[in-house]
Amino acid sequence: MRREDFPILDLMVHGKQLVYLDNAASSQMPQQVIDRLVHYQNFEHANIHRGVHYLSDMATTAYEGAREKVRKFLNAKESREIVFTKGTTEAINLVMHGYGRKFLKEGDEIILSGLEHHANIVPWQMLAQEKGIRIRVIPMNDDGELLQEEFAKLFNANTKLLALTHVSNALGTVNPVKEMIAHAHRMNVPVLIDGAQAAPHHRVDVQDLDCDFYAFSGHKMCGPTGIGILYGKAEFLEKMQPYQGGGDMILSVSFEKTEYNVIPYKFEAGTPPIAAAIGLGAAIDYLSEIGLDVIEAKEKELLDYATEKVKKLPYVRIIGTAKKKAAVLSFEIEGVHPHDVGTILDTEGVAIRTGHHCAQPVMQRFCVPATARASFAFYNTLEEVDKLVAAIEKVQEVFG
Amino acid sequence: MSEMRALYQEVILDHNKKPRNWGAIDGANRHAEGHNPLCGDHVKLTMNVAEGKIESIAFEGVGCAICKASASMMTGAVKGKPVEEADLLVEEFRGMATGSLDPEQSHLGRLKVFAGVRDLPSRVKCAILPWHTLHAALHSEESVSTEGASDPVPGE
Ligand SMILES: Cc1ncc(COP(=O)(O)O)c(C=O)c1O
Numbered sequence: 177m178r179r180e181d182f183p184i185l186d187l188m189v190h191g192k193q194l195v196y197l198d199n200a201a202s203s204q205m206p207q208q209v210i211d212r213l214v215h216y217q218n219f220e221h222a223n224i225h226r227g228v229h230y231l232s233d234m235a236t237t238a239y240e241g242a243r244e245k246v247r248k249f250l251n252a253k254e255s256r257e258i259v260f261t262k263g264t265t266e267a268i269n270l271v272m273h274g275y276g277r278k279f280l281k282e283g284d285e286i287i288l289s290g291l292e293h294h295a296n297i298v299p300w301q302m303l304a305q306e307k308g309i310r311i312r313v314i315p316m317n318d319d320g321e322l323l324q325e326e327f328a329k330l331f332n333a334n335t336k337l338l339a340l341t342h343v344s345n346a347l348g349t350v351n352p353v354k355e356m357i358a359h360a361h362r363m364n365v366p367v368l369i370d371g372a373q374a375a376p377h378h379r380v381d382v383q384d385l386d387c388d389f390y391a392f393s394g395h396k397m398c399g400p401t402g403i404g405i406l407y408g409k410a411e412f413l414e415k416m417q418p419y420q421g422g423g424d425m426i427l428s429v430s431f432e433k434t435e436y437n438v439i440p441y442k443f444e445a446g447t448p449p450i451a452a453a454i455g456l457g458a459a460i461d462y463l464s465e466i467g468l469d470v471i472e473a474k475e476k477e478l479l480d481y482a483t484e485k486v487k488k489l490p491y492v493r494i495i496g497t498a499k500k501k502a503a504v505l506s507f508e509i510e511g512v513h514p515h516d517v518g519t520i521l522d523t524e525g526v527a528i529r530t531g532h533h534c535a536q537p538v539m540q541r542f543c544v545p546a547t548a549r550a551s552f553a554f555y556n557t558l559e560e561v562d563k564l565v566a567a568i569e570k571v572q573e574v575f576g
Numbered sequence: 577m578s579e580m581r582a583l584y585q586e587v588i589l590d591h592n593k594k595p596r597n598w599g600a601i602d603g604a605n606r607h608a609e610g611h612n613p614l615c616g617d618h619v620k621l622t623m624n625v626a627e628g629k630i631e632s633i634a635f636e637g638v639g640c641a642i643c644k645a646s647a648s649m650m651t652g653a654v655k656g657k658p659v660e661e662a663d664l665l666v667e668e669f670r671g672m673a674t675g676s677l678d679p680e681q682s683h684l685g686r687l688k689v690f691a692g693v694r695d696l697p698s699r700v701k702c703a704i705l706p707w708h709t710l711h712a713a714l715h716s717e718e719s720v721s722t723e724g725a726s727d728p729v730p731g732e
Contacts, residue, residue, distance in 0.1 A: 222643075271601035512639035519699060520584070532616060545638055574584050576639070 178466065195254045195560045199531050200345050200373060200504055200551030202395045202495035205459075208552040210399060212458035214415030216451050223447055225424060239450050243440075244458030245372070249460045250390065250407055251381040257413065259406040259440040260453050264372040265295040267391035267406035268339070270443060270465065271368055272299040274416035275389075276337070282308035287365075288352070289314040289322050290541055291344040296370045300339060312336075316541065320496040321348040327356065331363045338367045342374035343431060346506030346535040346549070347496025348479075350374075354385050361386065366412065367555035372396055377475055377502050378552075379468040388412050403452035413439040413472050419444040443526040471554040477505035478552040482561045489565070491572055495542050503552035506533075514548040520574060521548075524567040578703045583692035583699075584641070587649075592641035597651035599634045607658045608635035608716070610709030612701050614732055629658050640702050642693065649687055666707045673703050 182204050187194040196204060216238060222231035224239050239257075240255075248253040261267040276299075280286070286300050290313050304311050314327045338360040343350050357367045370388040374380060376397035382390050394403040408416075418425055419437055422445035427435040436442045441536065463471065470502055482505050486492050491510040509517055518530035529549045532539045539545060550564055600682055603617075604622035617639035624631045633655050635647045654662040668684055670675025675694040682688075693703045 514642075515640040515699065515702060516584070516642070519696060533616065539616075545618075575589065 178206070178282045179557070181208065183207060184404065185555065188358050189525050189527075190523050192523075195526040195556075195563045196525075197550040197552060197556065197560065197564060198527045198529045199553040199556075200396070200549065202401070203376060203398050203556070205398055205400070206462055208462050209455050209458045213400065214439045216454050220472045220490070221451070221455075224450055225441075226499075231272050233560075235450055237520070238454045238457075239448070240538075242453045245457040245460045246405055246407075248403075249375075249380075251383055252407055252521050253383060254410060255561075256439050257407055259408065259413070259443045260390075260448050261312060261406050261443075262402050262449065262534055263393040263395070264293075264370060264391045265393075265404075267326075267389075267404055268295055268368065268370065269299045270406055270419045271304075271389050271391075271408070271416075272303050273419050274443070275366075275412065276300070277301045277306075278415075278417045278575070280307060280309055281337050283310075283334055284317075285312055285330075285332070285334045285336060287308045287312050287314060287327075287330050287338045287340075287342050287360075290316050290537055291322065291347065291349060291351070292339070292341050292535065292537070293345050293370065293372065294536070295372075296339050296341060296368075297537070299344055303539045309336075310539060313537075314340075314528035316349075319498050320344065320349045320538075320542075322349075322351055322356075324352070324356075330401070331365065335363060335365050338365050339370070340367065341370040341372075342380075343377070343502045343504075344373075344496070344538070345373045345504070346533040346538040347408045347506055348499065348501040348551075349496060349498040350500040350502055352500075353387070357385055358392050373504075373515070377468075378472045380452070381409050392458065394456040396463055397456075397459055399456040400449075400452040402449045405456075410439065417441075418442050418445070422446045424448075466554065472555040475552055478556055478558070478561060479503040479505065482550065482564065483557055484567045485561065486568070489568060489572070491576070492568065494546065495547050504549060505551070506547040506549045508547055509571055509575075512571055514546040515567075516572050516575070517548040520571045521564070521567045524563070524570060526564055583696065585689050587689050588641060588645040591645035591698050595635075595644055595647070595648040597634045597648065599635045599636055599656065599659070601632055604632075604634075606713045608709050608713035610705045610712070612639075612643075617702055617705055619643065619647055620707050621706070621713050623713060625714070626660065629662075630654050630656065630662060635706065639705070640699075642690075642699055642702040643705055646690060646703045649672040649689075650706050650710060653685070653687060655712045656709065663715060666711045668686045670704055673700050678691065724729075 186202050195344040220234040222235045243255050245260050247260045312330045314322050316322050360367045366388040369387045371390050371392040375392035390407040395401040425437050425445040493508045495506045516529040531546045601622040607622045609620050619637040621635050623692035633651045668682040672679045674709050679688040679691045690703050
């Protein structure tokens with residue numbers, strides 16, 4: 177599907193046609209987004225919100241236009257609920273600082289899940305250490321699904337935040353976030369959702385989910401690196417403290433007193449990555465034109481096909497077998513370390529990720545030091561899945 | 577395929593499957609642990625050094641084939657050798673793996689099978705980890721972890 181839009185997919189590596197199956201780490205960029213970046217640099221670039229000149233107006237309009245595209249993409253109520261960050265990681269750190277540091281105190285508790293990426297663990301641990309906060313973890317079953325009964329038991333009067341991934345990057349598990357958010361809200365607990373692996377692959381409606389915060393990255397959804405989004409309900413963003421100080425985030429400054437700007441600008445200190453934000457807007461246009469439903473269906477087809485084929489190899493164990501899964505296939509080849517798998521696949525042109533996927537607690541849960549992970553995007557093909565399987569067979573040939 | 581075979585040679589696959597000097601030495605007077613936090617490789621080295629000579633050496637841990645074979649062949653290469661000779665091999669092995677030393681100009685002998693890693697930057701650390709751990713064990717009184725700052729990464 178529209179493979180020709182992605183020039184990088186024509187690349188030859190080690191003399192083989194590239195088979196790019198590391199989309200969960202970072203996706204590739206279509207020509208339309210590349211063109212948008214070039215157009216911006218050639219015809220629209222200046223600093224934003226600052227000049228009265230033509231180019232500054234152009235850049236500001238394009239940048240704010242991108243914010244509106246993100247609002248629509250998430251179905252947020254207002255565009256001032258969309259904060260540009262440099263990625264999911266920064267978005268979560270922003271909430272830790274802006275909300276956590278301001279409102280949480282000693283004795284409070286934060287609930288995380290066992291599926292979290294380090295980006296949604298470490299900031300909360302930093303806060304916990306600083307304040308004397310307790311972190312509680314939702315356990316999972318052997319398929320990599322969170323245990324809902326255990327989840328409900330973790331709440332008490334001290335619970336002040338639930339920070340939860342929408343989709344696991346290590347296993348692909350899609351969490352029932354809507355129900356979990358509803359439960360947290362019944363307990364008066366606000367919820368942050370890490371949507372890094374969800375936003376690129378299926379439709380996200382933050383009003384329907386009713387999450388209080390939603391974070392994701394541009395580079396995992398055909399956009400540039402260096403740009404990400406924090407969605408926050410206006411009522412939350414307004415009461416939070418700024419994350420960084422500097423230009424653009426203030427209304428007035430004197431040495432006696434500084435008055436902060438309104439949201440979202442309060443959280444966007446300094447010159448932002450303007451081109452990257454506009455590129456993200458273009459990526460959203462691109463994905464929306466194809467349709468998130470079409471993307472989801474195509475990726476499901478790829479995952480189902482790959483799962484079925486890999487299951488037939490007796491020396492391969494699939495890790496992460498949740499009923500609802502995104503297009504992530506984590507696996508282990510009996511007796512072969514994932515890094516050796518990765519190197520041999522690479523020499524066949526097949527790019528996958530090996531390692532702990534920044535989710536060491538998940539690795540510990542499944543008693544593996546690391547896994548090999550193939551992750552698919554809508555521009556992948558069934559033939560590429562066949563090449564993956566053939567490369568896995570080659571690993572077995574070498575090590576078997 | 578040729579590139580892959582260049583690294584995954586029979587001898588490396590064999591040492592991976594049947595590591596030599598596997599285990600831990602009770603009452604060893606030198607020991608060190610090496611971690612590669614990025615990929616979870618973990619080498620635990622124990623040895624006895626007396627009168628400037630490595631009398632016995634053993635290793636255990638988890639790791640990829642490159643790391644394990646490197647550790648296995650390293651223990652074989654330095655067992656019974658004076659510390660200075662082991663030091664020289666550490667230096668030469670690191671030079672070879674990072675491409676700064678032509679293995680033909682070295683004393684590495686059989687260890688030259690690891691020359692292929694220099695073309696795989698992401699795997700250089702796997703091959704070097706055991707050697708780094710050996711260096712730590714030889715030159716400190718107590719056990720050290722090679723995690724973090726002394727991790728043999730960029731530039732090497
Ligand atoms: C689930 C999840 N959360 C957070 C992140 C961090 O994203 P970034 O590195 O773009 O900040 C990732 C990406 O690796 C992820 O997969």
